[in-house]
Amino acid sequence: MEFPLSFLTTVTSIFVVLAIAFLLQILRRKGLNIVKNQAAPQATGSWPIIGHLHLLSGSRPPQQVLGDMADKYGPIFTIKLGVHQVLVVSSGEVAKECFTTNDKVFASRPKSKATEIMAYNYAMIGLAPYGDYWRQVRKIVMLEIFFSKKS
Incomplete structure (x- = not known):
């Protein structure tokens, strides 16, 4: 009795998928996760x-x-x-x-609704979270403080 080629490839594919799922389940139970997030x-x-x-x-x-x-x-x-x-x-x-x-x-600083409102959507440098905006404002402030011309 001969099986068609498409049937054999389907059965083989199902077997391979089940074998991989079984191996991943064993690794997960043993604690051998690829990424550990403790x-x-x-x-x-x-x-x-x-x-x-x-x-x-x-x-x-x-x-x-x-x-x-x-x-x-x-x-x-x-x-x-x-x-x-x-x-x-x-x-x-x-x-x-x-x-x-x-x-x-x-x-960064913790975000809260109060600091968002008081700092006008984190626009104040003292309450802004660390990021691109904070770094740019810090550069401007440092230039104005340390390199300002005295009249």
């Missing part, structure tokens, strides 16, 4: 509205509380201050990496 560990003990502020307002200085949390969670972790998520970096090497390798990620 988040910093979240510190426990936050309250619903105030987050971890209750830990920082005690009799101990905040740097000691954060140091103890760094001993528990590692050199980089996140806490909640009110409704805002805050990244805490307690290692010199990690801080250097943040400000050299990933400097553009940390260069």
Whole structure:
């Protein structure tokens, strides 16, 4: 019994697709993802509205509380201050990496509706997020401040 060529290519194609899907599923289960996107560990003990502020307002200085949390969670972790998520970096090497390798990620300011309204759609240099507009305005301001002619 002979099968037509189109039937054999269809069956072979289906088999190859199923084999690739099966292998990808095995790799995903074993944690061998091609791109790993790990988040910093979240510190426990936050309250619903105030987050971890209750830990920082005690009799101990905040740097000691954060140091103890760094001993528990590692050199980089996140806490909640009110409704805002805050990244805490307690290692010199990690801080250097943040400000050299990933400097553009940390260069901008957080956007909010209040700063958008007060700064006329982020037109003020002090409240503008990092980007092309901020760099151009900074150049103009620096030229006016440092190279202005005195009359």
